[in-house]
């Protein structure tokens with residue numbers, strides 16, 4: 001494969017490289033996190049029905065965490081710090097193609113299809129999710145150096161799968177009442193679009209604050225900036241593609257290595 005003028009490698013195919021969007025293949029510098037650090041747990045929600053949309057999201061073809069190599073290496077360092085304290089990292093989302101972001105935008109604009117509201121955004125109308133900053137129309141995730149993640153105490157306990165259509169519980173309910181996640185108690189579940197998901201929310205217990213600050217400290221030491229609105233969202237400070245929004249599918253086939 002040659003190097004395209006935009007710095008990406010791989011063949012150009014239909015629909016690629018519109019404005020700042022890029023080819024259907026990842027640049028050579030993208031990797032699967034599991035190849036860099038096989039000990040980091042994966043719970044890739046957007047390839048499943050257990051997310052705020054309630055179905056697999058366009059562009060997610062496999063439960064993979066694709067990232068720039070720099071980000072994967074930084075996560076490997078963060079994982080060493082987590083392991084030394086008796087925890088492991090668990091990723092929920094990594095690279096997010098622009099087509100997936102566009103899927104979120106279309107979903108938010110449609111009336112109805114609020115089937116997951118009772119769990120993920122019980123106290124806010126879905127029309128407010130973008131303006132309030134819970135979801136971005138141009139997301140750092142599409143630049144390949146942003147990750148959504150938590151900490152799991154070792155040894156990790158297995159989790160049961162979500163069954164589509166099952167009764168839902170508010171994502172800010174007490175840890176033992178909301179959907180079971182082997183994460184330590186972060187006060188809310190992942191993608192809980194609510195004030196209480198703010199990292200420094202005053203409305204959480206001391207234990208939850210300590211847990212959030214532990215994750216933030218581990219990530220800061222590894223070179224990541226946090227996002228104060230969502231305790232789970234981090235971006236590599238020195239990201240290699242600060243202005244590029246990629247659009248290749250989340251699939252092994254997108255990688256050149």
Ligand SMILES: C[C@@H](N)C(=O)N[C@H](C)C(=O)O
Pocket residue numbers: 093133134135136137138139140141148191230233
């Ligand atoms: C949707 C949520 N997981 C997230 O990543 N939100 C930020 C704001 C984003 O979409 O970039």
Ligand SMILES: [Zn+2]
Pocket residue numbers: 093141146147148232233234
């Ligand atoms: Zn995120």
